[in-house]
Amino acid sequence: MASRTKIIAIIGAGPAGLIAAQKLSKIENLQIHVFDQKPSVARKFLIAGRGGLNLTHSEPLPKFTEKYEENAARFAQFLARFSPDDMINWATSLGVSLFKGSSGRMFPDGLKATPLLRAWLKELEGAQVQFHLKHRWLKTEADQKLLFSTPDTPSFEFEADAILYAMGGASYPHLGATGSWIDPLKSEGLDIDPLVASNCGFQVNWSDHFIGRFEGTPLKNIRLTHNNRSSAGDLVVTKNGLEGGALYALSKGLREELQQGSTRDISLDLKPGSEEQALVSSLSTPRGKMSLSNFLRKKLNLAPIQIALLHEFKNNTDIQNTDKLAALIKNLPVELIGINGIERAISSAGGVKFSNLDDQLMIRKQPGQFVAGEMLDWEAPTGGYLLQGCFATGVVAADGIATYLNAA
Numbered sequence: 001m002a003s004r005t006k007i008i009a010i011i012g013a014g015p016a017g018l019i020a021a022q023k024l025s026k027i028e029n030l031q032i033h034v035f036d037q038k039p040s041v042a043r044k045f046l047i048a049g050r051g052g053l054n055l056t057h058s059e060p061l062p063k064f065t066e067k068y069e070e071n072a073a074r075f076a077q078f079l080a081r082f083s084p085d086d087m088i089n090w091a092t093s094l095g096v097s098l099f100k101g102s103s104g105r106m107f108p109d110g111l112k113a114t115p116l117l118r119a120w121l122k123e124l125e126g127a128q129v130q131f132h133l134k135h136r137w138l139k140t141e142a143d144q145k146l147l148f149s150t151p152d153t154p155s156f157e158f159e160a161d162a163i164l165y166a167m168g169g170a171s172y173p174h175l176g177a178t179g180s181w182i183d184p185l186k187s188e189g190l191d192i193d194p195l196v197a198s199n200c201g202f203q204v205n206w207s208d209h210f211i212g213r214f215e216g217t218p219l220k221n222i223r224l225t226h227n228n229r230s231s232a233g234d235l236v237v238t239k240n241g242l243e244g245g246a247l248y249a250l251s252k253g254l255r256e257e258l259q260q261g262s263t264r265d266i267s268l269d270l271k272p273g274s275e276e277q278a279l280v281s282s283l284s285t286p287r288g289k290m291s292l293s294n295f296l297r298k299k300l301n302l303a304p305i306q307i308a309l310l311h312e313f314k315n316n317t318d319i320q321n322t323d324k325l326a327a328l329i330k331n332l333p334v335e336l337i338g339i340n341g342i343e344r345a346i347s348s349a350g351g352v353k354f355s356n357l358d359d360q361l362m363i364r365k366q367p368g369q370f371v372a373g374e375m376l377d378w379e380a381p382t383g384g385y386l387l388q389g390c391f392a393t394g395v396v397a398a399d400g401i402a403t404y405l406n407a408a
């Protein structure tokens with residue numbers, strides 16, 4: 001006798017929800033319904049395309065998994081189920097090849113998300129995945145009865161045999177992920193860590209003179225150090241501080257310390273390619289009538305913003321002394337006074353704690369209900385680790401749903 005068709009509800013049409021839908025759509029006798037509160041799907045994935053869509057990273061897996069810090073062992077298992085190679089094969093299967101950027105990051109040819117998303121949606125629609133947009137999940141009642149509000153009704157009910165929650169974190173909330181799931185899931189007894197900014201900007205108390213001249217200016221090829229951890233890359237000066245990849249990589253430690261209440265110094269190396277002694281030698285040549293700024297520009301190829309930073313953070317005596325100046329160029333302390341809001345962060349930390357879930361990402365107290373993607377309590381730096389983590393957890397949860405329904 002043919003078995004009954006089982007109904008799966010996936011809440012959240014971001015990358016975690018969509019990859020789960022794709023995986024499950026290959027299994028017979030499953031009817032897959034994807035719900036999202038927005039009028040279109042995967043808005044954050046599309047915005048990620050503006051930065052080239054860094055889908056994954058090419059480094060060896062042990063180094064890759066380290067990026068998930070205290071969750072490294074857990075993510076080693078998730079990535080064994082959907083690895084960076086699987087990500088490459090997945091994109092290729094949709095007609096989009098990936099290439100390796102100079103930093104080892106992997107991007108789609110054309111550096112855009114739209115062609116990939118278009119092919120992905122075509123595949124999902126071809127596999128009969130049904131989309132229900134403008135459906136805002138409110139709560140789940142007994143017997144997997146889901147309640148949504150829609151533009152037509154404040155209370156639309158839907159019954160499912162299995163549920164995947166994939167509603168994202170709370171950064172860039174205008175794109176759909178707002179963290180509105182926290183209260184309903186908390187009231188179901190789930191242990192949830194507050195969502196906080198990750199891969200975010202930090203605040204600096206710039207002088208009016210400096211910010212008037214340099215707001216929006218990039219600070220290229222610097223090295224940034226905090227507590228023996230350092231990261232190289234670029235930063236951008238913002239009205240109230242600094243943003244950019246080099247800072248995102250250290251954002252977890254900085255956030256945790258700033259949350260304790262005090263300010264934190266980071267150290268900028270403005271010439272990471274030069275030894276301090278070499279700088280002293282260059283700076284020791286006579287400068288004649290040249291101004292210090294001109295001298296620094298000509299001798300060390302420092303950009304105006306780098307020279308202005310030296311003036312911003314140190315007094316004239318330090319700058320006039322060759323040894324002290326060289327030391328400052330290699331180690332310029334910049335005081336961070338706060339964290340920028342989650343609404344402008346690339347991702348969020350916090351969320352549904354893994355202790356609520358089994359190895360298949362099923363909520364222990366609510367069999368048949370699973371969680372994936374940024375809703376889960378993990379964080380990773382930019383570099384492709386976020387999307388890779390969302391895809392991998394989406395795949396693990398999809399396999400978990402298949403196993404659960406088979407056994408049910």
Ligand SMILES: Cc1cc2nc3c(=O)[nH]c(=O)nc-3n(C[C@H](O)[C@H](O)[C@H](O)COP(=O)(O)OP(=O)(O)OC[C@H]3O[C@@H](n4cnc5c(N)ncnc54)[C@H](O)[C@@H]3O)c2cc1C
Pocket residue numbers: 011012013014015016017035036037038041042043044045047048049051052053054055056135136137138166167168169171172175176177178179180181345346347372373374375382383384385386387388390
């Ligand atoms: C500017 C920017 C650039 C980025 N670039 C990269 C990058 O290059 N590489 C990388 O790895 N990562 C990048 N990221 C991070 C990455 O996009 C996210 O980590 C990822 O999209 C999270 O996927 P998700 O499926 O968990 O959640 P989301 O993509 O946030 O999707 C969640 C979905 O759930 C829906 N939803 C939420 N609440 C409800 C509700 N109550 N009812 C119904 N639907 C709901 C939302 O509308 C949304 O569509 C970037 C993020 C930003 C903001």
